[in-house]
Amino acid sequence: MAVYTHLGAEDLARLIGEYDVGSLVMAKGIAEGVSNSNWLVETTGSGGSGTRFILTLYERRIDYADLPYFLGLLDHLAAKGCPVPRTMHDRDGASWRMVEGKAAALIEFLPGVSPTRPTPTQARSIGAVLAGLHLAAADFPQTRANAMDFAASAAILDACGAAALETIDPALPAMLDHARVAAALDLSALPQSQTHTDLFPDNVLMLGEDVTGLIDFYFACTGPMLLDLTVTHAAWCFDAANAYRADCGVALIDGYQSVRPLTPEERALFADVAKGACLRFVASRAEDWLDTPDDALVTRKYPMQFAQRWQFYHDHGAALLAG
Numbered sequence: 246m247a248v249y250t251h252l253g254a255e256d257l258a259r260l261i262g263e264y265d266v267g268s269l270v271m272a273k274g275i276a277e278g279v280s281n282s283n284w285l286v287e288t289t290g291s292g293g294s295g296t297r298f299i300l301t302l303y304e305r306r307i308d309y310a311d312l313p314y315f316l317g318l319l320d321h322l323a324a325k326g327c328p329v330p331r332t333m334h335d336r337d338g339a340s341w342r343m344v345e346g347k348a349a350a351l352i353e354f355l356p357g358v359s360p361t362r363p364t365p366t367q368a369r370s371i372g373a374v375l376a377g378l379h380l381a382a383a384d385f386p387q388t389r390a391n392a393m394d395f396a397a398s399a400a401i402l403d404a405c406g407a408a409a410l411e412t413i414d415p416a417l418p419a420m421l422d423h424a425r426v427a428a429a430l431d432l433s434a435l436p437q438s439q440t441h442t443d444l445f446p447d448n449v450l451m452l453g454e455d456v457t458g459l460i461d462f463y464f465a466c467t468g469p470m471l472l473d474l475t476v477t478h479a480a481w482c483f484d485a486a487n488a489y490r491a492d493c494g495v496a497l498i499d500g501y502q503s504v505r506p507l508t509p510e511e512r513a514l515f516a517d518v519a520k521g522a523c524l525r526f527v528a529s530r531a532e533d534w535l536d537t538p539d540d541a542l543v544t545r546k547y548p549m550q551f552a553q554r555w556q557f558y559h560d561h562g563a564a565l566l567a568g
Protein backbone atom coordinates (compact mmCIF):
# COMPACT_ATOMS: atom_id res chain seq x y z
CA MET A 246 0.00 0.00 0.00
CA ALA A 247 1.36 3.38 -0.82
CA VAL A 248 -1.19 6.07 -0.13
CA TYR A 249 -0.34 7.29 3.34
CA THR A 250 -2.12 10.65 3.16
CA HIS A 251 -5.78 11.11 2.32
CA LEU A 252 -6.38 13.90 -0.18
CA GLY A 253 -10.04 14.65 -0.86
CA ALA A 254 -11.45 15.36 -4.34
CA GLU A 255 -11.47 19.11 -3.63
CA ASP A 256 -7.83 19.08 -2.42
CA LEU A 257 -6.75 17.21 -5.55
CA ALA A 258 -8.72 19.49 -7.89
CA ARG A 259 -7.26 22.58 -6.18
CA LEU A 260 -3.75 21.20 -6.48
CA ILE A 261 -4.14 20.30 -10.16
CA GLY A 262 -5.57 23.78 -10.71
CA GLU A 263 -2.14 25.22 -9.88
CA TYR A 264 -0.73 23.63 -13.06
CA ASP A 265 -1.43 24.35 -16.69
CA VAL A 266 -2.66 20.82 -17.40
CA GLY A 267 -6.43 21.27 -17.65
CA SER A 268 -8.81 20.21 -14.95
CA LEU A 269 -9.00 17.00 -12.94
CA VAL A 270 -10.87 14.09 -14.53
CA MET A 271 -9.72 11.17 -12.38
CA ALA A 272 -7.32 10.39 -9.52
CA LYS A 273 -6.60 6.87 -8.34
CA GLY A 274 -4.24 5.84 -5.54
CA ILE A 275 -1.40 3.54 -6.63
CA ALA A 276 -0.82 0.45 -4.49
CA GLU A 277 2.82 -0.17 -5.53
CA GLY A 278 5.73 1.54 -3.81
CA VAL A 279 6.57 1.85 -0.16
CA SER A 280 8.07 5.26 0.51
CA ASN A 281 5.68 7.85 -0.90
CA SER A 282 1.99 8.32 -1.63
CA ASN A 283 1.31 8.14 -5.37
CA TRP A 284 -1.80 8.79 -7.44
CA LEU A 285 -2.44 8.26 -11.12
CA VAL A 286 -4.10 11.50 -12.23
CA GLU A 287 -5.93 12.22 -15.46
CA THR A 288 -6.79 15.73 -16.60
CA THR A 289 -8.56 17.31 -19.56
CA GLY A 290 -5.12 18.42 -20.89
CA SER A 291 -3.92 21.82 -21.98
CA GLY A 292 -1.03 23.55 -23.75
CA GLY A 293 0.46 20.37 -25.23
CA SER A 294 0.81 18.69 -21.83
CA GLY A 295 -0.19 15.04 -21.67
CA THR A 296 -3.31 14.12 -19.77
CA ARG A 297 -1.93 11.45 -17.44
CA PHE A 298 0.38 12.22 -14.57
CA ILE A 299 1.76 10.71 -11.40
CA LEU A 300 1.14 12.84 -8.34
CA THR A 301 3.65 12.06 -5.60
CA LEU A 302 3.41 13.21 -2.02
CA TYR A 303 6.79 12.77 -0.31
CA GLU A 304 6.21 10.94 2.95
CA ARG A 305 9.47 9.65 4.42
CA ARG A 306 13.20 9.37 3.93
CA ILE A 307 13.22 12.48 1.73
CA ASP A 308 14.93 15.67 2.71
CA TYR A 309 13.01 18.43 0.90
CA ALA A 310 16.33 20.24 0.35
CA ASP A 311 17.15 17.40 -2.10
CA LEU A 312 14.02 17.88 -4.24
CA PRO A 313 15.63 20.46 -6.58
CA TYR A 314 18.36 17.89 -7.28
CA PHE A 315 16.00 14.92 -7.85
CA LEU A 316 13.45 16.81 -9.93
CA GLY A 317 16.05 18.94 -11.75
CA LEU A 318 17.91 15.76 -12.71
CA LEU A 319 14.72 14.31 -14.22
CA ASP A 320 14.22 17.42 -16.34
CA HIS A 321 17.89 17.46 -17.38
CA LEU A 322 17.81 13.79 -18.44
CA ALA A 323 14.43 14.05 -20.17
CA ALA A 324 15.69 17.05 -22.17
CA LYS A 325 18.59 14.88 -23.35
CA GLY A 326 16.27 12.10 -24.53
CA CYS A 327 16.67 9.67 -21.62
CA PRO A 328 13.50 7.69 -20.82
CA VAL A 329 12.66 9.45 -17.56
CA PRO A 330 9.51 11.37 -16.66
CA ARG A 331 9.50 15.13 -16.98
CA THR A 332 8.28 17.11 -14.02
CA MET A 333 5.36 19.48 -14.43
CA HIS A 334 6.02 23.02 -13.24
CA ASP A 335 3.22 25.00 -11.66
CA ARG A 336 2.20 28.46 -12.85
CA ASP A 337 4.93 29.97 -10.65
CA GLY A 338 7.52 27.75 -12.34
CA ALA A 339 8.01 25.52 -9.28
CA SER A 340 8.53 21.76 -9.72
CA TRP A 341 7.12 20.99 -6.29
CA ARG A 342 4.75 22.64 -3.82
CA MET A 343 3.45 22.01 -0.32
CA VAL A 344 0.13 20.23 0.27
CA GLU A 345 -1.17 19.32 3.73
CA GLY A 346 2.28 20.14 5.10
CA LYS A 347 4.02 17.74 2.69
CA ALA A 348 5.91 18.32 -0.54
CA ALA A 349 4.11 17.22 -3.71
CA ALA A 350 5.22 16.93 -7.34
CA LEU A 351 3.30 16.27 -10.54
CA ILE A 352 5.28 14.03 -12.86
CA GLU A 353 4.75 12.86 -16.42
CA PHE A 354 3.11 9.42 -16.64
CA LEU A 355 5.16 6.97 -18.69
CA PRO A 356 3.76 3.77 -20.23
CA GLY A 357 5.24 0.35 -19.58
CA VAL A 358 5.37 -2.40 -16.98
CA SER A 359 8.17 -3.51 -14.69
CA PRO A 360 9.65 -6.88 -15.71
CA THR A 361 9.34 -9.59 -13.06
CA ARG A 362 11.68 -12.07 -14.76
CA PRO A 363 13.90 -9.98 -17.05
CA THR A 364 15.12 -11.56 -20.26
CA PRO A 365 18.74 -11.18 -21.42
CA THR A 366 17.53 -8.79 -24.13
CA GLN A 367 15.81 -6.65 -21.51
CA ALA A 368 18.97 -6.76 -19.37
CA ARG A 369 21.00 -5.59 -22.37
CA SER A 370 18.53 -2.74 -22.93
CA ILE A 371 18.72 -1.55 -19.33
CA GLY A 372 22.52 -1.71 -19.41
CA ALA A 373 22.62 0.52 -22.48
CA VAL A 374 20.05 2.94 -21.04
CA LEU A 375 21.96 3.20 -17.76
CA ALA A 376 25.18 4.06 -19.59
CA GLY A 377 23.24 6.66 -21.63
CA LEU A 378 21.93 8.16 -18.38
CA HIS A 379 25.48 8.41 -16.99
CA LEU A 380 26.73 10.20 -20.09
CA ALA A 381 23.71 12.52 -20.24
CA ALA A 382 24.01 13.41 -16.55
CA ALA A 383 27.71 14.28 -16.69
CA ASP A 384 27.03 18.01 -17.20
CA PHE A 385 24.16 18.27 -14.71
CA PRO A 386 25.20 21.28 -12.62
CA GLN A 387 23.99 20.09 -9.19
CA THR A 388 25.54 17.46 -6.94
CA ARG A 389 24.27 15.33 -4.09
CA ALA A 390 26.31 13.17 -1.72
CA ASN A 391 25.36 9.49 -1.44
CA ALA A 392 23.65 9.14 1.93
CA MET A 393 23.76 5.34 1.46
CA ASP A 394 27.44 4.95 0.62
CA PHE A 395 29.57 2.07 1.90
CA ALA A 396 30.44 3.90 5.12
CA ALA A 397 26.72 4.46 5.75
CA SER A 398 25.99 0.75 5.19
CA ALA A 399 28.62 -0.19 7.77
CA ALA A 400 27.22 2.41 10.20
CA ILE A 401 23.66 1.08 9.75
CA LEU A 402 24.70 -2.53 10.35
CA ASP A 403 26.78 -1.40 13.32
CA ALA A 404 23.77 0.42 14.77
CA CYS A 405 21.58 -2.68 14.28
CA GLY A 406 24.11 -4.63 16.35
CA ALA A 407 25.33 -8.20 15.89
CA ALA A 408 22.82 -9.64 18.37
CA ALA A 409 19.82 -8.17 16.58
CA LEU A 410 21.23 -9.13 13.17
CA GLU A 411 21.57 -12.69 14.38
CA THR A 412 17.83 -12.83 15.12
CA ILE A 413 17.23 -12.34 11.40
CA ASP A 414 19.80 -14.93 10.31
CA PRO A 415 22.88 -16.38 12.02
CA ALA A 416 24.98 -15.52 8.93
CA LEU A 417 24.07 -11.82 9.03
CA PRO A 418 26.49 -10.51 11.72
CA ALA A 419 29.45 -11.48 9.47
CA MET A 420 28.19 -8.94 6.97
CA LEU A 421 29.11 -6.19 9.40
CA ASP A 422 32.82 -7.04 9.03
CA HIS A 423 32.47 -7.17 5.25
CA ALA A 424 30.74 -3.77 5.29
CA ARG A 425 33.67 -2.29 7.21
CA VAL A 426 36.02 -3.65 4.53
CA ALA A 427 33.86 -2.08 1.80
CA ALA A 428 33.80 1.23 3.66
CA ALA A 429 37.60 1.34 3.51
CA LEU A 430 37.72 0.91 -0.29
CA ASP A 431 39.35 3.74 -2.22
CA LEU A 432 36.94 4.62 -5.04
CA SER A 433 38.63 7.89 -5.95
CA ALA A 434 40.03 6.57 -9.27
CA LEU A 435 36.56 5.71 -10.55
CA PRO A 436 34.84 8.06 -13.01
CA GLN A 437 31.78 9.79 -11.58
CA SER A 438 28.47 11.15 -12.78
CA GLN A 439 24.95 11.45 -11.42
CA THR A 440 23.73 7.95 -10.57
CA HIS A 441 20.35 6.33 -9.84
CA THR A 442 21.69 3.74 -7.32
CA ASP A 443 18.36 1.88 -6.94
CA LEU A 444 17.66 0.66 -10.47
CA PHE A 445 15.83 -2.52 -9.54
CA PRO A 446 13.38 -3.97 -12.10
CA ASP A 447 10.48 -2.41 -10.15
CA ASN A 448 11.97 1.02 -10.87
CA VAL A 449 12.05 0.40 -14.62
CA LEU A 450 9.10 0.47 -17.02
CA MET A 451 9.40 -1.51 -20.24
CA LEU A 452 7.32 -2.30 -23.29
CA GLY A 453 8.69 -5.54 -24.69
CA GLU A 454 12.43 -5.07 -24.96
CA ASP A 455 12.35 -1.27 -24.88
CA VAL A 456 12.92 0.73 -21.73
CA THR A 457 10.12 3.28 -21.56
CA GLY A 458 10.78 4.71 -18.11
CA LEU A 459 13.29 4.91 -15.29
CA ILE A 460 11.49 6.03 -12.14
CA ASP A 461 12.02 6.54 -8.41
CA PHE A 462 15.13 8.73 -8.46
CA TYR A 463 14.99 9.38 -4.73
CA PHE A 464 18.32 7.70 -3.98
CA ALA A 465 20.03 9.44 -6.92
CA CYS A 466 23.38 10.99 -6.09
CA THR A 467 26.76 12.00 -7.42
CA GLY A 468 29.21 9.13 -7.36
CA PRO A 469 31.03 6.35 -9.18
CA MET A 470 29.16 5.13 -12.26
CA LEU A 471 30.49 1.65 -11.49
CA LEU A 472 28.43 1.58 -8.30
CA ASP A 473 25.26 2.18 -10.32
CA LEU A 474 26.20 -0.58 -12.76
CA THR A 475 26.88 -3.05 -9.95
CA VAL A 476 23.62 -2.18 -8.12
CA THR A 477 21.75 -2.82 -11.37
CA HIS A 478 23.70 -6.03 -12.01
CA ALA A 479 22.95 -7.33 -8.52
CA ALA A 480 19.27 -6.40 -8.83
CA TRP A 481 18.64 -7.84 -12.33
CA CYS A 482 20.81 -10.91 -12.71
CA PHE A 483 19.59 -13.40 -10.09
CA ASP A 484 16.54 -15.65 -10.31
CA ALA A 485 13.80 -16.23 -7.75
CA ALA A 486 15.94 -18.93 -6.09
CA ASN A 487 18.82 -16.42 -5.97
CA ALA A 488 20.92 -18.30 -8.56
CA TYR A 489 23.08 -16.10 -10.79
CA ARG A 490 21.73 -15.71 -14.32
CA ALA A 491 24.88 -15.49 -16.43
CA ASP A 492 22.88 -14.79 -19.60
CA CYS A 493 21.42 -11.62 -18.06
CA GLY A 494 24.70 -10.63 -16.39
CA VAL A 495 26.70 -10.83 -19.63
CA ALA A 496 23.97 -9.05 -21.58
CA LEU A 497 23.67 -6.22 -19.03
CA ILE A 498 27.40 -5.50 -19.00
CA ASP A 499 27.61 -5.80 -22.81
CA GLY A 500 24.71 -3.38 -23.17
CA TYR A 501 26.34 -0.93 -20.79
CA GLN A 502 29.70 -1.15 -22.57
CA SER A 503 28.08 -0.72 -25.98
CA VAL A 504 27.48 2.88 -24.86
CA ARG A 505 30.25 3.52 -22.31
CA PRO A 506 33.17 1.09 -22.08
CA LEU A 507 34.44 0.55 -18.54
CA THR A 508 37.88 1.90 -17.67
CA PRO A 509 40.64 -0.48 -16.47
CA GLU A 510 40.14 0.90 -12.93
CA GLU A 511 36.43 0.07 -13.09
CA ARG A 512 37.10 -3.42 -14.38
CA ALA A 513 39.61 -4.03 -11.59
CA LEU A 514 37.18 -2.89 -8.87
CA PHE A 515 34.00 -4.49 -10.27
CA ALA A 516 33.82 -7.36 -7.77
CA ASP A 517 34.64 -5.23 -4.71
CA VAL A 518 32.15 -2.54 -5.64
CA ALA A 519 29.47 -5.17 -6.40
CA LYS A 520 30.03 -6.62 -2.93
CA GLY A 521 29.65 -3.14 -1.41
CA ALA A 522 26.48 -2.61 -3.46
CA CYS A 523 25.00 -5.82 -2.03
CA LEU A 524 25.88 -4.73 1.51
CA ARG A 525 24.05 -1.44 0.98
CA PHE A 526 20.82 -3.42 0.51
CA VAL A 527 21.67 -5.88 3.29
CA ALA A 528 21.98 -2.85 5.59
CA SER A 529 18.80 -0.97 4.62
CA ARG A 530 16.77 -4.18 4.56
CA ALA A 531 18.13 -5.34 7.93
CA GLU A 532 17.33 -1.96 9.46
CA ASP A 533 13.80 -2.03 8.01
CA TRP A 534 13.37 -5.65 9.10
CA LEU A 535 14.15 -4.79 12.70
CA ASP A 536 12.13 -1.53 12.63
CA THR A 537 8.97 -2.82 10.95
CA PRO A 538 6.37 -4.45 13.22
CA ASP A 539 5.30 -7.97 12.13
CA ASP A 540 1.74 -6.76 11.52
CA ALA A 541 2.71 -3.71 9.41
CA LEU A 542 1.07 -3.41 5.99
CA VAL A 543 4.42 -2.82 4.27
CA THR A 544 6.14 -5.94 2.94
CA ARG A 545 9.61 -6.34 4.43
CA LYS A 546 12.43 -7.27 2.06
CA TYR A 547 14.71 -10.10 3.13
CA PRO A 548 18.29 -8.95 3.89
CA MET A 549 19.80 -12.42 3.32
CA GLN A 550 18.90 -12.29 -0.35
CA PHE A 551 21.64 -9.70 -0.81
CA ALA A 552 23.99 -11.40 1.67
CA GLN A 553 23.87 -14.43 -0.65
CA ARG A 554 24.54 -12.19 -3.66
CA TRP A 555 27.50 -10.70 -1.76
CA GLN A 556 28.84 -14.26 -1.50
CA PHE A 557 28.38 -14.75 -5.24
CA TYR A 558 30.46 -11.65 -6.06
CA HIS A 559 33.03 -12.67 -3.45
CA ASP A 560 33.45 -16.09 -5.07
CA HIS A 561 32.95 -15.26 -8.76
CA GLY A 562 32.90 -11.48 -9.22
CA ALA A 563 36.48 -11.16 -10.45
CA ALA A 564 35.78 -13.59 -13.30
CA LEU A 565 32.75 -11.68 -14.60
CA LEU A 566 34.79 -9.15 -16.56
CA ALA A 567 37.61 -11.52 -17.54
CA GLY A 568 38.25 -11.99 -21.25
Ligand SMILES: Nc1ncnc2c1ncn2[C@@H]1O[C@H](COP(=O)(O)OP(=O)(O)O)[C@@H](O)[C@H]1O
Pocket residue numbers: 247275277278279280281282283299330352353354355356447448458460461463
Ligand atom coordinates in the same frame (compact mmCIF):
# COMPACT_ATOMS: atom_id res chain seq x y z
N1 LIG B 1 6.37 8.40 -14.07
C1 LIG B 1 5.66 7.29 -13.88
N2 LIG B 1 4.94 6.74 -14.90
C2 LIG B 1 4.18 5.64 -14.70
N3 LIG B 1 4.06 5.01 -13.51
C3 LIG B 1 4.75 5.50 -12.47
C4 LIG B 1 5.58 6.65 -12.58
N4 LIG B 1 6.12 6.92 -11.37
C5 LIG B 1 5.64 5.98 -10.53
N5 LIG B 1 4.81 5.13 -11.18
C6 LIG B 1 4.07 4.00 -10.59
O1 LIG B 1 3.99 4.20 -9.19
C7 LIG B 1 4.58 3.09 -8.49
C8 LIG B 1 5.31 3.58 -7.23
O2 LIG B 1 6.30 4.55 -7.60
P1 LIG B 1 7.69 4.64 -6.85
O3 LIG B 1 8.34 5.91 -7.25
O4 LIG B 1 8.48 3.37 -7.09
O5 LIG B 1 7.21 4.71 -5.33
P2 LIG B 1 8.05 4.52 -3.99
O6 LIG B 1 9.11 5.59 -4.00
O7 LIG B 1 7.04 4.69 -2.91
O8 LIG B 1 8.65 3.12 -4.04
C9 LIG B 1 5.49 2.42 -9.50
O9 LIG B 1 5.63 1.05 -9.24
C10 LIG B 1 4.74 2.65 -10.81
O10 LIG B 1 3.72 1.69 -10.96
Ligand SMILES: N[C@@H](CCOP(=O)(O)O)C(=O)O
Pocket residue numbers: 278279280443445448461526529530546
Ligand atom coordinates in the same frame (compact mmCIF):
# COMPACT_ATOMS: atom_id res chain seq x y z
N1 LIG C 1 15.26 -1.36 -3.93
C1 LIG C 1 15.47 -1.45 -2.51
C2 LIG C 1 14.37 -0.79 -1.71
C3 LIG C 1 14.15 0.66 -2.06
O1 LIG C 1 12.76 0.88 -2.05
P1 LIG C 1 12.00 1.72 -3.19
O2 LIG C 1 10.58 1.28 -3.09
O3 LIG C 1 12.22 3.17 -2.84
O4 LIG C 1 12.61 1.34 -4.55
C4 LIG C 1 15.53 -2.92 -2.06
O5 LIG C 1 15.12 -3.78 -2.84
O6 LIG C 1 15.97 -3.18 -0.94
